Amino acid sequence: MTFNLRGPEDPAPHRWADRRSVVEELLRAEQPTILGTQEGRWPHIRDLAEALRPTHDWVGLGRSGGSRSEYTAIFYDFVRLELLAYDHIWLSSIPKLIGSRTWGNIRHPRMLTWAAFLDRATEREFAVVNTHFDHVSPLARTRSAHLVRRLTTRKLHRARRPVLLTGDFNAGPGSRPYEVLTHDGLFRDTWTGAPERIGPDVRTWNGYTDPAPGPRIDWILADRRWRVERAAVNTSRPDGLHPSDHWPVQALVRPV
Numbered sequence: 001m002t003f004n005l006r007g008p009e010d011p012a013p014h015r016w017a018d019r020r021s022v023v024e025e026l027l028r029a030e031q032p033t034i035l036g037t038q039e040g041r042w043p044h045i046r047d048l049a050e051a052l053r054p055t056h057d058w059v060g061l062g063r064s065g066g067s068r069s070e071y072t073a074i075f076y077d078f079v080r081l082e083l084l085a086y087d088h089i090w091l092s093s094i095p096k097l098i099g100s101r102t103w104g105n106i107r108h109p110r111m112l113t114w115a116a117f118l119d120r121a122t123e124r125e126f127a128v129v130n131t132h133f134d135h136v137s138p139l140a141r142t143r144s145a146h147l148v149r150r151l152t153t154r155k156l157h158r159a160r161r162p163v164l165l166t167g168d169f170n171a172g173p174g175s176r177p178y179e180v181l182t183h184d185g186l187f188r189d190t191w192t193g194a195p196e197r198i199g200p201d202v203r204t205w206n207g208y209t210d211p212a213p214g215p216r217i218d219w220i221l222a223d224r225r226w227r228v229e230r231a232a233v234n235t236s237r238p239d240g241l242h243p244s245d246h247w248p249v250q251a252l253v254r255p256v
């Protein structure tokens with residue numbers, strides 16, 4: 001699952017205090033083995049870690065360092081998965097510098113978190129990259145996509161690990177970042193590649209409104225070493241409340 005948690009505080013009934021129990025109920029119902037989150041700040045991450053602790057752990061770092069600002073945290077089922085390694089990279093020309101901002105992403109630093117796991121059920125290793133691209137600069141989004149490609153091909157694939165990419169890309173299918181990541185088959189869109197889709201094809205940013213046609217800016221992409229079985233845009237509203245201003249996106253994949 002990839003899920004933008006909505007970090008900034010909105011007026012009631014969309015405050016985190018209003019939405020927390022709804023988010024927790026949704027996640028307990030779905031039990032994702034991997035959950036890539038975006039926009040969550042320390043209070044959100046702390047609360048979800050407490051709620052999911054019986055089965056899940058997490059890795060992450062605030063985009064301004066420490067617990068400051070938003071996370072691209074990855075939650076994972078530690079009963080099934082063993083965490084082998086993880087790291088953080090900033091989406092800039094100085095990717096190892098915490099909080100670095102170049103390429104036109106001048107409002108906020110942007111980053112990704114990646115993690116490598118051993119799946120105890122299959123005894124296979126794989127990696128997950130979770131990110132949140134800039135919402136203002138097309139140049140920043142495109143160069144961020146190229147950075148994700150380099151990370152995947154030069155580091156993660158060299159370790160012979162299949163890769164899943166989750167995130168809020170602030171761009172839809174057909175955009176330049178999407179083409180950079182998918183044009184040669186490095187990644188495939190699990191939504192378009194799934195033989196079974198659950199739920200409607202709707203825009204994934206909902207603005208706390210009903211499901212509506214529009215671009216899917218939240219994606220789960222899988223490289224060639226995954227078989228995609230199902231995909232979904234989850235438009236459920238436990239207790240009639242929106243969990244976030246984005247719908248979670250989910251996929252069921254198996255290693256080839």
